[in-house]
Amino acid sequence: AQTVTQSQPEMSVQEAETVTLSCTYDTSESDYYLFWYKQPPSRQMILVIRQEAYKQQNATENRFSVNFQKAAKSFSLKISDSQLGDAAMYFCAYRSKAAGNKLTFGGGTRVLVKP
Amino acid sequence: DTAVSQTPKYLVTQMGNDKSIKCEQNLGHDTMYWYKQDSKKFLKIMFSYNNKELIINETVPNRFSPKSPDKAHLNLHINSLELGDSAVYFCASSPPGHKVHEQYFGPGTRLTVT
Numbered sequence: 669a670q671t672v673t674q675s676q677p678e679m680s681v682q683e684a685e686t687v688t689l690s691c692t693y694d695t696s697e698s699d700y701y702l703f704w705y706k707q708p709p710s711r712q713m714i715l716v717i718r719q720e721a722y723k724q725q726n727a728t729e730n731r732f733s734v735n736f737q738k739a740a741k742s743f744s745l746k747i748s749d750s751q752l753g754d755a756a757m758y759f760c761a762y763r764s765k766a767a768g769n770k771l772t773f774g775g776g777t778r779v780l781v782k783p
Numbered sequence: 784d785t786a787v788s789q790t791p792k793y794l795v796t797q798m799g800n801d802k803s804i805k806c807e808q809n810l811g812h813d814t815m816y817w818y819k820q821d822s823k824k825f826l827k828i829m830f831s832y833n834n835k836e837l838i839i840n841e842t843v844p845n846r847f848s849p850k851s852p853d854k855a856h857l858n859l860h861i862n863s864l865e866l867g868d869s870a871v872y873f874c875a876s877s878p879p880g881h882k883v884h885e886q887y888f889g890p891g892t893r894l895t896v897t
Contacts, residue, residue, distance in 0.1 A: 707824075710890075711871060711890065711891045711893075712888065712890055712891070713873060713875075713888035713891075714888075715885070715886075715887075718885075757824055759826060769814055769816075769831060769839075769877060769886075770816070770828040770831055770839050770841075771818075771826075771828065771886060772828070773825070773826040773827070775823070775824070775825055776824045776825070776826075
């Protein structure tokens with residue numbers, strides 16, 4: 669079974685600075701998807717960015733980018749120019765192409781943004 | 784608005800009661816899911832339905848029974864509620880075809896069992 673690990677329970681960043689969130693996963697599959705979801709205090713789950721495992725190019729979405737290291741099974745999220753609205757829980761998630769579309773989530777990282 | 788909606792958003796009930804949470808999506812998706820987020824924020828899949836057919840059941844106690852009357856609805860019924868059932872329950876849906884990996888989440892239902 670796949671597992672997803674987020675080793676940082678909480679990260680703090682100064683407004684306008686950059687923060688990187690770590691995520692590692694364990695799988696024997698070669699083709700899958702990885703995601704980062706944001707959960708603000710409203711508790712709505714918001715998709716931030718996605719990466720397909722067979723694509724070597726790292727995904728980028730405005731101020732959010734990932735560093736996907738397939739061999740190392742690592743998928744970190746970088747938030748650049750952090751804004752107060754970025755404060756939230758961030759979840760890394762894995763989706764197998766073979767396992768019925770379910771998402772397997774990491775334990776989450778709380779991001780605090782200091783003004 | 785097009786979205787995944789859940790009712791109710793908050794539910795407080797006593798141990799032993801039976802309750803239901805409803806989920807509806809008007810996105811035209813054919814796969815729907817239930818996830819549970821516990822007090823430590825850990826999110827885990829419970830069920831998945833595709834075109835009203837159960838495709839994932841993650842060893843959830845049989846007190847939990849999902850029901851999908853049609854593709855747009857996936858309701859969750861819980862019998863004999865226990866304290867440990869207190870959590871936030873999220874419904875999600877995903878489209879068919881090449882975008883099946885995208886999941887859209889509802890706002891969540893916070894269930895408190897006293």
